[in-house]
Amino acid sequence: MLKDTNLENIVDLYHQVLPLKQAFPTIMSLIIIAMTIPISSTTRERTFSKMKLIKTTTRNTMSDKRLNDLCVLEVERDFAIDFEQLMNDFADLHKNGRILLK
Structure with a gap:
């Protein structure tokens, strides 16, 4: 095969x-x-350099969750999101216009 x-x-x-x-x-x-x-270490290096920019001495008191959320936002901000397509995809999931909670 x-x-x-x-x-x-x-x-x-x-x-x-x-x-x-x-x-x-x-x-x-x-x-x-x-x-x-990752194929190379550039992804990790880029992530750590972004974290250094975010975690300055004035922000050392922030919680780990907030630091993690800020790092994710900073690292992935280069990715463009088509919000129109996202809303259309979400609307297609629920044809009757309602979200059923279980």
Whole structure:
């Protein structure tokens, strides 16, 4: 099955094994974990440099939760969010216009 294919990266492997995820759940889990591992240390270095900017001496008294939330906002602020598409996707989830709470 896979020996005849030419896989160039982990994403290609994921797409090849995806139809067989019921047969190989552990392999699927390992592939997903491998896709989350950063290729280089630049992601971690960027995160720590952003944290240094946020955590100044005047803000040392903030709680860990607040520091974590501020770091996430700062690190991921480069990602553009299309709020119109987000609202449309959310509206499509609930066709009757109501959210049912269980």
